[in-house]
Amino acid sequence: MSEVTTNEYTEDGKLVRKIRSFVRREGRLTKGQESAMNECWPTMGIDYTPELLNWKEVFGNDNPVVLEIGFGMGASLVEMAKNAPEKNFLGIEVHSPGVGACLGTARDAGVTNLRVMCHDAVEVFEHMIPDSSLHTLQLFFPDPWHKARHHKRRIVKAEFAEMVRGKLQLETGIFHMATDWENYAEHMIEVMNVAPGFENIAEDGDYIARPDERPLTKFEARGHRLGHGVWDIKYKRTK
Secondary structure, three states, rough: OOOOEEEEOOOOOOOEEEOOOOOOOOOOOHHHHHHHHHHHHHHHHHOOOOOOOOOHHHHHHOOOOEEEOOOOOOOHHHHHHHOOOOOOEEEOOOHHHHHHHHHHHHHHHHHOOOOEOOOHHHHHHHHOOOOOOEOOEEEEEEOOOOOHHHHHHOOOOHHHHHHHHHOOOOOOOOOEEEEEHHHHHHHHHHHHHOOOOOEOOOOOOOOOOOOOOOOOOOOHHHHHHHHOOOOOEEEEEOO
């Protein structure tokens, strides 16, 4: 498993270094997670190979594809898949215990329209996701890297936005972000407002109310009770 990185260049385009966008949290799988990995990976897991996926072959149908980067332990992703059988879901997560937990939850819920990967999302996008093929890209509660000196590690930046744009369907593809850090929400808006080929679909201001398709997590509900905010942001690919 490799690390999610972004590149930093000089003004003349020379690669200076790769910047990690997450902290590796490998962890040890519980017996239940390990069992779910062994049992469910043959039908729900996708191994990394530098070849484009064929969604009809992956899911057995032509339903819209929703891809989520960094699904944590997978509870909300499984709930979304269960609530929307008319869509296909692919989750990418580098934390293997989270992948195991997600597979176990999906198995217990009888979900069949979900696939998972345990790999670097940037590599997967570069080599495996067909252009203009995604209905929705979800990025929920990414690491905020809240210290100013770490802001360069945030995954939402110009080159990431361009990568996402190329994989979303033209005119209908949606990039949905959510964060509980207001500064990161502002950063997301700042990046996306100048990213070519995107339009904020909010009707009043920059943010939208939490849409029904994004489940309210226990962590988020607790935050609401404590007066903490959560910001949902949606941009549509326009060109």
